[in-house]
Amino acid sequence: MTSNITRGNFLKGMAVGTVAGFFASQGISSTIFRSYLVPEKKRKSIDIGELKGITIKTISETSWFDNYVQQNDFKKAGGSLVSQYDVAFSTKGVAAGYQGNNAGGYSSLIEFEFMDGSKKKLLLDTGWNVDWMTRRYQEEGIDKMLRNNEIDVLFISHDHYDHYWGIEAAFKFKPDITMMIPNSFMENSYKLLSGGNFPKPPIKNAIPFKGKLIKHDLKKIYPLYPGVAAVTFACPCGRGVWGEQVLVCNVAGKGVATITGCCHMGLITLLEYIKNNIKGGDKVYGVYGGLHISPYDDWNPQNDDLVRTIRNYKVERLACNHCTGYITVEKMIATGVPVVKGTARNKTKRDIYLGNGDTMVL
Amino acid sequence: MKILDWVSVRKLESRWGLFPSGILNVAVMLTVFMILWRVFMDPRGMMRMYTPMYGYAYVQWFLVAVLIAWLVMRLWPLQNSSLVSGLHPALKGAIWFCLCALFMLFMVNVVLKMMIGGMSIPYFSEDTLLSLKQNAFNAREYSHQAITMVGGMTALIIPIWVLHLKNWPAREIQRGSGYLTSLMLIFFLATVGFLLLYHPHLGILFYPWQVYAASMPWWEGLANTLSSNFCLGLMMSWTAALWIIQVTYEGYPFKLIDNHPLRPLAGILGTLLFGLILFSGFHFLQEMAWGAPVRGAKLVAAVDWRYLHSGETSLFMLLISLIWGFYFKNWPRQYSVEVNFLIRTVIVGVGTFLFYIFYYKFNAGILGQQPGYSNPLQFPLAATSLIVALLLAHSWFFDMWPGEKVTNLQEFVAEPEVTSPAGEPATR
Ligand SMILES: [Fe+2]
Ligand SMILES: [Fe+2]
Numbered sequence: 140m141t142s143n144i145t146r147g148n149f150l151k152g153m154a155v156g157t158v159a160g161f162f163a164s165q166g167i168s169s170t171i172f173r174s175y176l177v178p179e180k181k182r183k184s185i186d187i188g189e190l191k192g193i194t195i196k197t198i199s200e201t202s203w204f205d206n207y208v209q210q211n212d213f214k215k216a217g218g219s220l221v222s223q224y225d226v227a228f229s230t231k232g233v234a235a236g237y238q239g240n241n242a243g244g245y246s247s248l249i250e251f252e253f254m255d256g257s258k259k260k261l262l263l264d265t266g267w268n269v270d271w272m273t274r275r276y277q278e279e280g281i282d283k284m285l286r287n288n289e290i291d292v293l294f295i296s297h298d299h300y301d302h303y304w305g306i307e308a309a310f311k312f313k314p315d316i317t318m319m320i321p322n323s324f325m326e327n328s329y330k331l332l333s334g335g336n337f338p339k340p341p342i343k344n345a346i347p348f349k350g351k352l353i354k355h356d357l358k359k360i361y362p363l364y365p366g367v368a369a370v371t372f373a374c375p376c377g378r379g380v381w382g383e384q385v386l387v388c389n390v391a392g393k394g395v396a397t398i399t400g401c402c403h404m405g406l407i408t409l410l411e412y413i414k415n416n417i418k419g420g421d422k423v424y425g426v427y428g429g430l431h432i433s434p435y436d437d438w439n440p441q442n443d444d445l446v447r448t449i450r451n452y453k454v455e456r457l458a459c460n461h462c463t464g465y466i467t468v469e470k471m472i473a474t475g476v477p478v479v480k481g482t483a484r485n486k487t488k489r490d491i492y493l494g495n496g497d498t499m500v501l
Numbered sequence: 502m503k504i505l506d507w508v509s510v511r512k513l514e515s516r517w518g519l520f521p522s523g524i525l526n527v528a529v530m531l532t533v534f535m536i537l538w539r540v541f542m543d544p545r546g547m548m549r550m551y552t553p554m555y556g557y558a559y560v561q562w563f564l565v566a567v568l569i570a571w572l573v574m575r576l577w578p579l580q581n582s583s584l585v586s587g588l589h590p591a592l593k594g595a596i597w598f599c600l601c602a603l604f605m606l607f608m609v610n611v612v613l614k615m616m617i618g619g620m621s622i623p624y625f626s627e628d629t630l631l632s633l634k635q636n637a638f639n640a641r642e643y644s645h646q647a648i649t650m651v652g653g654m655t656a657l658i659i660p661i662w663v664l665h666l667k668n669w670p671a672r673e674i675q676r677g678s679g680y681l682t683s684l685m686l687i688f689f690l691a692t693v694g695f696l697l698l699y700h701p702h703l704g705i706l707f708y709p710w711q712v713y714a715a716s717m718p719w720w721e722g723l724a725n726t727l728s729s730n731f732c733l734g735l736m737m738s739w740t741a742a743l744w745i746i747q748v749t750y751e752g753y754p755f756k757l758i759d760n761h762p763l764r765p766l767a768g769i770l771g772t773l774l775f776g777l778i779l780f781s782g783f784h785f786l787q788e789m790a791w792g793a794p795v796r797g798a799k800l801v802a803a804v805d806w807r808y809l810h811s812g813e814t815s816l817f818m819l820l821i822s823l824i825w826g827f828y829f830k831n832w833p834r835q836y837s838v839e840v841n842f843l844i845r846t847v848i849v850g851v852g853t854f855l856f857y858i859f860y861y862k863f864n865a866g867i868l869g870q871q872p873g874y875s876n877p878l879q880f881p882l883a884a885t886s887l888i889v890a891l892l893l894a895h896s897w898f899f900d901m902w903p904g905e906k907v908t909n910l911q912e913f914v915a916e917p918e919v920t921s922p923a924g925e926p927a928t929r
Contacts, residue, residue: 177788210637217549219638220871220878225545374800375876405799437639439877440705440718440727441805447727448797466708 184418189391190366193501194250195398195427197493199266199275200460201243201486202301205235206435212241222379223300224327228340237486242268244305245429245461248281248290249398253365254391260290262316263386263428264400266305267342273308275485279496285312293318294369296400297376297383298328300340301461306332310346321371322354323382357382360416366390370412372404387413388501394424394455396501401429401462407445410452425456425501427493433464446470456501458493468492504585504913505675507576508897511586512909522904523828529903530891535867537887543869551870554645557883561652562609564890566601568656571897572663573671573687577680586913590906594899601894613648622647624703643706650699650733655691657736660743662687665755665768698736702729725796728805737812737882738783739776741819746772748826749845753838779818783811800875810874813881814857820885821852827896828904 203209208229213219216226233241244266251259262281266272276282284290293316295303309316327337334347355361357373363386371384386398395413402409406426413420432442449457449471458479459468468491472478479493487494504510515522542551542560550556570576576585579600584593618626623633624647630640662668662683671683704715705727717727724731746752755768787807788794794804825831825848833841860881865872868884900907 176785178792207634207636210639214637214641217544218552218555218641220544220551220553220869221549222545375871375873375879377871377876377878379871381872405802407795407798408800408802411795411798411802435636435638436708437636437642438706438708440702440729441799441803443705443727444804445797445799470708 181415183416185360185416186418187360187362187368187387187389188365189389190251190253190364191256191391192252193388193390193396193398193425194252194498195458195501196248196250196279196498197460197481197495198246198248198279198281199244199272199485199495200247200429200493201495202245202267202434202461203241203243204237204486205233205241208233208236208241210435219377222325222327224325224337224340224379226340226378228300230341237268237271237274240268240271242271242304243301243486244268244272245302245400246272246275246305247398247428248279248284249386251364251367251388259364260284261292261294261386262290262309263294263398264296264302265293265309267301267303269305269307272305273311275495276308276312278485282312285309285316288313290316292316292363294384294386295320296385297321297380297403298324299376299378299380299401300342302400303328304331304340304342306348307344307346310344310348313350314346314348315350317351317353318348319353319355319369319384321382321384322356323373325379355384360387368417372409372412374404376401376403385409387417389417389419390424390501393501394422395420396425396427397423399426399428399430401431403431405445406430406432407448407452410454423452423454425458425499426454427458427499427501429461430459430463430467432462432467434462436464436466438466442467443470446474449476450474456499458499460487460492460494463492465489465491502582502913503580504582505575505580507580507585508571510909510912511900511907513901513905514908515905516903519830519832523830526895526901526904527824527828530888530895534884534888534891537891538868538884542883542887545869551868551883552641552645553870553878553880553883554642554649557880557886558645558648558652559605559609560883560887560890561649561656562605563601564886564893565608565652565655565659566604567890567893567897568659569604569684570597570601571893572659573668573684574680575671575675577677582913586907586910590900590902594894594902597898598894609648613651614644618644624706643703647699647703650729651691651695653733653736653740654694654698655687657740657743658687658691658694660740660747661769661772662690664743664747664752665765665772667765694736698732699729702727702732724804724808726805726808728808730805730809734808734810734812735776735780738780738815739773741812741815741822742772742776742779744819745822745849746775749822749831749849750842751831753842776815779815780808780811783814784808786814787811799877800873803875806875814853816882816885817856817860818849818853820889821856822849823889823892825849825852827892827901 212226212228229241231239233239237243245264246266247263249261249263293309295318331344332348334344336343355369355371357371359371361369363369366389368387369384370387371382373382375381376383383401383403388396390396395417397409410423432445455477456479457476468478472491479499481487481490481492481494481497483490483494485495493499539546541548542556543549544551550559584596614626618629623629624643627640627644630644668683671679673679701716701718704711705718718729720731721727755764755771758764758767784807787810791801794807795802796804825845831845833844861874864870871878873879895901
């Protein structure tokens with residue numbers, strides 16, 4: 140072969156390659172092929188009913204008191220992928236902590252008011268540090284509500300340490316409460332439920348659970364009350380935890396409201412899911428809970444994408460705390476998101492979001 | 502005696518036939534991988550360096566060290582036959598392996614962390630970030646992310662420079678001055694690439710945005726995200742394209758115009774085009790599987806993660822291409838070029854698909870990672886880059902021992918100098 144012919148072949152090869160490449164990339168992704176090959180978002184419109192209103196009280200959103208100490212504990216254990224039961228947390232000598240213990244917890248009281256005027260209470264998560272949670276439950280009268288059977292359900296969003304390890308604080312007052320969990324608990328989390336003791340973190344539950352346990356399979360919608368449903372997501376939560384359940388409510392005449400523990404599936408994913416699956420889901424009235432964006436004041440430009448797009452969802456009232464992170468809240472406020480303010484009491488440090496003892500009415 | 506192009510001039514032969522030897526060698530390589538992973542990386546193991554970026558940074562620079570040692574430096578300054586052909590392959594390989602590890606430690610700990618991180622750009626040093634009151638997680642992950650990205654950029658420039666610019670000027674100046682000039686040119690381009698493609702990402706990683714020290718990401722309008730995962734994914738796909746063309750397609754079609762003055766440009770643009778096809782093709786497959794991404798969403802729906810994952814899938818493909826090329830000698834070779842290429846394309850395509858399924862089904866159990874396609878701690882390339890580094894080291898330093906042996910050792914005993922016969926630098 141002469142070099143001319145090879146050069147000719149080369150150019151021909153390049154030309155064929157370019158055309159093929161065009162069809163492989165741009166061609167296929169043009170609108171014609173797209174409409175055939177990319178699945179349309181299937182819009183269902185599940186009717187979960189409606190309710191009159193919701194009152195939410197943050198019992199504790201201070202999952203831990205010192206970010207710096209918390210991150211060091213994880214670093215010493217070997218990073219964020221190490222199982223939560225394999226981490227030695229700082230429980231003594233932390234200046235910002237509760238009696239020197241860095242552990243706090245996340246727990247909220249939700250009261251639903253139905254169309255007929257009747258009411259039901261639900262306890263979302265049980266925090267982490269049993270002493271701290273006991274104190275907060277007593278300060279907010281949760282202890283009496285539990286004893287008097289005023290709380291219908293204990294709803295555990297997921298078995299992360301700061302949302303679940305404090306179960307003893309709730310069982311102290313009512314060990315036979317009805318409990319709902321996502322059906323993806325870690326094996327050790329079940330052990331804790333039946334009276335387990337883990338000396339390393341350290342965490343224990345001296346009061347074995349005696350009530351009814353309802354497990355929710357992932358990727359499903361479970362109607363709980365008129366206008367209230369539990370929605371379960373299959374999502375990685377970190378430190379060995381998988382799957383989280385969320386409360387989705389439909390407030391009559393106002394729109395939908397979401398109540399989350401951590402929102403590990405992501406706020407936009409949650410809002411998109413509701414828009415595509417729940418009747419009336421394109422009108423978002425309220426958002427409450429941990430939103431898991433910058434829990435340790437860690438950042439990622441992906442979070443800026445969220446801050447730049449969240450306003451498109453026209454959330455009327457956004458009440459967040461805990462793992463949402465102060466940086467996120469400051470950035471959201473700066474772009475005009477209607478963030479509900481708190482009062483910075485009971486060891487919550489700042490008033491830019493809903494803190495310990497603060498209430499929101501939806 | 503000096504051996505200038507050992508990998509090009511040595512002749513390898515399977516000891517027990519192509520497939521038995523290939524399978525044995527893959528098993529040996531993967532065993533070494535599992536041991537290294539358990540000791541250094543696994544979050545359930547001893548050192549627990551997969552945090553993920555902490556361990557990933559070292560893996561990335563180990564890979565760069567291996568690439569530099571052979572492709573750029575041609576084993577200089579140790580081209581003496583005693584260290585190249587004299588010793589038992591296992592011993593010789595182990596020495597080169599350790600030298601690469603030393604180079605890795607020098608680049609990561611001394612150059613990037615101590616010098617640049619300590620005296621110039623704080624985000625390169627965990628200690629500096631800690632002293633600036635970043636928490637332990639941010640300090641560790643951010644600094645090692647930056648270190649990994651410089652390494653990733655270097656690992657892209659090396660094959661461009663070596664395969665398409667003939668490792669200029671080292672190809673003509675086969676002495677220390679030539680090799681070092683090539684290396685410096687590669688480092689220069691990698692630095693410029695890093696500053697253009699990744700530095701803006703790191704500028705907005707801190708709060709408040711470091712707008713006087715880094716530009717706002719210029720790709721936002723193009724990519725619909727502020728994250729440099731857009732650039733990163735594209736660079737990964739380009740890296741994969743460079744190697745797949747070189748290994749699976751034996752350097753075609755660029756081989757046909759080897760002496761044409763526009764050959765370097767054709768090679769660079771042609772591989773970039775192939776990289777773009779991989780990048781957008783894998784992006785499109787994801788849209789078919791998971792629907793269109795949504796800006797601001799996390800996990801599989803995130804815009805930036807889709808770009809990253811296109812790059813990751815491209816590099817999965819590269820891994821299969823390399824395993825097939827290195828261990829199974831790019832079987833088949835007996836038919837016409839077109840038929841060979843077609844069969845290999847099917848093998849690499851199916852292999853990538855199977856590996857993808859396997860990886861995401863078992864990575865949590867085998868590697869100790871978090872399950873799921875997308876999560877903030879899932880970096881499949883930490884593991885696959887280590888496999889690639891071991892595979893390349895297996896060929897270049899260990900002469901594919903034990904599955905293969907060098908058959909022309911006696912040639913390197915007395916002759917003064919042996920150079921590569923063709924202009925093409927050997928990669929296998
Ligand atoms: Fe949380
Ligand atoms: Fe959580």
